Amino acid sequence: EKKKMQQLKDISEDDRKKIISSNEFVEFIDHSTKIVERALNENYDYMKDYSIIKDNENDDQ
Amino acid sequence: EKKKMQQLKDISEDDRKKIISSNEFVEFIDHSTKIVERALNENYDYMKDYSIIKDNENDDQ
Amino acid sequence: MSEVEVEEHFKRLTNNKYVEGVLIVNEDGQTIKSNLDPTLNKKYSDLITKLVDHATTCVKEMDETNDLSFLRVRTKKHEIMIVPDKEYLLIVIQNPEKK
Amino acid sequence: MSEVEVEEHFKRLTNNKYVEGVLIVNEDGQTIKSNLDPTLNKKYSDLITKLVDHATTCVKEMDETNDLSFLRVRTKKHEIMIVPDKEYLLIVIQNPEKK
Numbered sequence: 001e002k003k004k005m006q007q008l009k010d011i012s013e014d015d016r017k018k019i020i021s022s023n024e025f026v027e028f029i030d031h032s033t034k035i036v037e038r039a040l041n042e043n044y045d046y047m048k049d050y051s052i053i054k055d056n057e058n059d060d061q
Numbered sequence: 062e063k064k065k066m067q068q069l070k071d072i073s074e075d076d077r078k079k080i081i082s083s084n085e086f087v088e089f090i091d092h093s094t095k096i097v098e099r100a101l102n103e104n105y106d107y108m109k110d111y112s113i114i115k116d117n118e119n120d121d122q
Numbered sequence: 123m124s125e126v127e128v129e130e131h132f133k134r135l136t137n138n139k140y141v142e143g144v145l146i147v148n149e150d151g152q153t154i155k156s157n158l159d160p161t162l163n164k165k166y167s168d169l170i171t172k173l174v175d176h177a178t179t180c181v182k183e184m185d186e187t188n189d190l191s192f193l194r195v196r197t198k199k200h201e202i203m204i205v206p207d208k209e210y211l212l213i214v215i216q217n218p219e220k221k
Numbered sequence: 222m223s224e225v226e227v228e229e230h231f232k233r234l235t236n237n238k239y240v241e242g243v244l245i246v247n248e249d250g251q252t253i254k255s256n257l258d259p260t261l262n263k264k265y266s267d268l269i270t271k272l273v274d275h276a277t278t279c280v281k282e283m284d285e286t287n288d289l290s291f292l293r294v295r296t297k298k299h300e301i302m303i304v305p306d307k308e309y310l311l312i313v314i315q316n317p318e319k320k
Contacts, residue, residue: 011251019253020224025309029245032304032311033230035291038107039302040237045317046099047192047295072152080154082125086210090146093205093212094131096192100203101138106218108196108291169279176275180268181296192295197280198288 128155135214142200143215147171154210170213174206227254234313241299242314246270253309269312273305 011019019025072080080086135144136157145156145163151171156163174193181190195202196218205212234243235256244255244262250270255262277289294301295317304311 008249008251011247011253016253019247020227025253026223026227028306028309029227029230029311032306032309033234034110035107035304036234036302036311036313037237038105039291039293040234040239040313040315042103042105042107044099044103046096046103047317049095069150069152072148072154077154080148081128086154087124087128089207089210090128090131090212093207093210094135096205097135097203097212097214098138100192100194101135101140101214101216108218165283169282173275173279176272177294180272181294183268184264185296185298189297190294191297192293194291194293194295195276195280195289196291196293198290199284 138216140216140218141214142217143213145170145213145215147211147213149209149211166213166215170202170204171211174204174211178206237315239315239317240313241316242312244269244312244314246310246312248308248310265312265314269301269303270310273303273310277305 132144132146132155135141143156143158143162143166145158145166146154147156147167147170148154149171151167153163153167156167158166173195174190177193178190181188190206193202193204193206195204200215200217203214203216231243231245231254234240242255242257242261242265244257244265245253246255246266246269247253248270250266252262252266255266257265272294273289273292276292280287280289289305292303292305294303299314299316302313302315
């Protein structure tokens with residue numbers, strides 16, 4: 001666990017390139033971005049109390 | 062922090078009663094259950110890949 | 123607002139067809155109200171209280187003036203929804219797959 | 222599937238009007254792709270990697286056969302969405318208030 005202790009170096013440019021073109025990574029990006037995009041497209045914010053009448057809702061912001 | 066170490070005793074019945082009838086607790090319940098109910102009523106599951114055609118979707122389950 | 127209304131709110135959650143469990147604990151993880159069996163209840167209250175502590179610390183370290191308002195832990199089998207507060211946690215376990 | 226498509230997916234997220242930041246790290250928290258400035262990037266990658274470790278442990282201790290599939294950390298100011306994987310984490314910061 002020595003690696004975790006000292007300041008974690010950034011990935012070298014070559015390693016980064018290798019990762020980005022690897023199948024696992026591309027599949028991960030395809031799968032994970034789809035989930036996030038579906039979550040982003042929910043235009044319903046469950047934290048918002050929609051029952052407050054429109055005009056005074058802005059005072060809460 | 063002694064309390065955290067030894068096995069945490071359950072709340073006494075009286076304390077529980079006092080908490081449940083306290084204003085803070087009732088307000089917390091009102092506020093927090095509303096949020097969860099709105100989240101529960103989202104009938105859209107962002108984890109599900111709806112693009113898979115209906116019939117073979119059940120094979121994934 | 124009274125105990126009766128607390129019971130009503132609690133029932134409305136436990137009766138929801140997607141909900142598998144409802145648990146209300148104080149900041150030390152002691153159970154105030156729950157419909158889980160004792161062993162599951164103990165496990166969930168301990169583990170989730172610790173997770174919420176970590177999440178709150180994480181949010182505060184990123185931005186001192188910010189605060190955690192809701193945590194959703196989606197797993198293969200279900201989703202755990204957690205509403206934190208200064209003194210209490212509402213924990214609801216649901217199975218969104220059925221939707 | 223290739224680097225071009227990775228770039229396209231990344232752009233689609235960063236161009237979304239609610240999205241404030243997109244960050245992809247490996248399991249050690251090292252950055253693979255990000256549109257955050259270096260200091261914020263360092264802070265977010267370190268803290269969120271640790272939070273995901275805690276969440277995964279929490280899920281596993283509750284049920285060995287289960288697994289974390291998505292974590293949503295809603296705060297006063299924004300929402301952090303995290304998709305974990307064996308080797309990578311996708312972290313997206315959005316501001317749902319604008320909806």
